Amino acid sequence: MSANSCHNHLSTRMLPHPTAPHTEVNSKGDIVHSQVLRENVRKLEAYVEEMASGDTVSEISEEQKNHIKALYEDVVRSLRKDPDPRPSRVRSHRASSQFIRPQVSGISSLSADKVPLLHLKRKVGTAWEYSSNLTSVYLDILQEIATAGTTFKDKNTLLTGVGKGSIGAEVIKGLLAGGAHVVITTSQYNRATVKYYQSIFHSCGSRRSALTVVPFNQGSKQDVEALVDYIYANLGLDLDFILPFAGIPENGRETDGIDDKSELAHCIMLTNLLRIMGTVKNKKASRRFVTRPT
Known part of the structure; x- marks a missing residue:
């Protein structure tokens, strides 16, 4: 490799700073999209922490909470009217059907009143609901990749x-x-x-x-x-x-x-x-x- 080739690549950055989407409307009324550097986010670790910090708005609105509460009260009321005469018994589930979370260290504690900006949902019935377990595992994996890196050697x-x-x-x-x-x-x-x-x-x-x-x-x-x-x-x-x-x-x-x-x-x-x-x-x-x- 020549000295000139080495000199030309001195300013090359293999790992660019994390960016964020930016949209603006120019003087002609056109919508212009671009990627800009994130403020105070120099490394991928800081990006993961920012995504895990969560939004100030809860995923479940007050109206949704009231609706869920009303449904729950209806269920309790119906059970009181028609009690089940059969004796209750403890139900066991197959181990394969349980969600087993791996023992990893990282961003595992999530705020109860906030939803991370990057989060996962689980389908419940016909709707998709926020899953704190899946989100915690996902963010822990991102944290591990950000700090220890990952490899595709021999892939x-x-x-x-x-x-x-x-x-x-x-x-x-x-x-x-x-x-x-x-x-x-x-x-x-x-x-x-x-x-x-x-x-x-x-x-x-x-x-x-x-x-x-x-x-x-x-x-x-x-x-x-x-x-x-x-x-x-x-x-x-x-x-x-x-x-x-x-x-x-x-x-x-x-x-x-x-x-x-x-x-x-x-x-x-x-x-x-x-x-x-x-x-x-x-x-x-x-x-x-x-x-x-x-």
């Missing part, structure tokens, strides 16, 4: 439909920085596209990481089979992750207006995605790779 990932400036491009940066071998598919395989991905690898690639760019049409069954064959036979990889980003919009189409573009969209985003997973499954089974895919 192989397939990403489809990654465009310039997309979410997928940012995911690639994290995977390469963590040491993964990333396989990217593109429908526009040309010199400019390859140079764009090459620049990402040069700026974010770490030790033992690798980046492979291949042409691919996700609407083609033949391409799906050829892609998976290439990954397993030519590259000699066994996929750990599949992150699909390929898709085409169907804006404005109703159920009575399904056309050839709709069929292509469903083929790309559903049928052939399942076909990719099935083909990978066959490759793993033929090589006796026993895994528990999720």
Whole structure:
């Protein structure tokens, strides 16, 4: 590596400061979105703490609380009118049905009157309700990643439909920085596209990481089979992750207006995605790779 190349990368930051979304309306009335640096948040640890601090507004409004209280009173009233003559007994649950929280240290204590800005919900009946247990575990994991870091060493990932400036491009940066071998598919395989991905690898690639760019049409069954064959036979990889980003919009189409573009969209985003997973499954089974895919 030349001295000039080293000098050019002295100002490069591998880990940028946490940012926040910013929206404003310019003089022409256009809505402009951008990412700005978060105030007083220099590291990822501070970002996790800020997200865990919670909002000042409770997740459950006073009206919802009164509604729940009224429902509870109705249930109690109905039980008093028609008591159950059968003797009560202690019900036991299978251990597998219980939520077992791992023993991790971090942001495990959450305020009772606040809901973290980043939180998880659990489906109860037909509604989604805030879950303090799931949220606590989630924030603890974020805290662990922020302080101890994470690695993708010896992990192989397939990403489809990654465009310039997309979410997928940012995911690639994290995977390469963590040491993964990333396989990217593109429908526009040309010199400019390859140079764009090459620049990402040069700026974010770490030790033992690798980046492979291949042409691919996700609407083609033949391409799906050829892609998976290439990954397993030519590259000699066994996929750990599949992150699909390929898709085409169907804006404005109703159920009575399904056309050839709709069929292509469903083929790309559903049928052939399942076909990719099935083909990978066959490759793993033929090589006796026993895994528990999720």
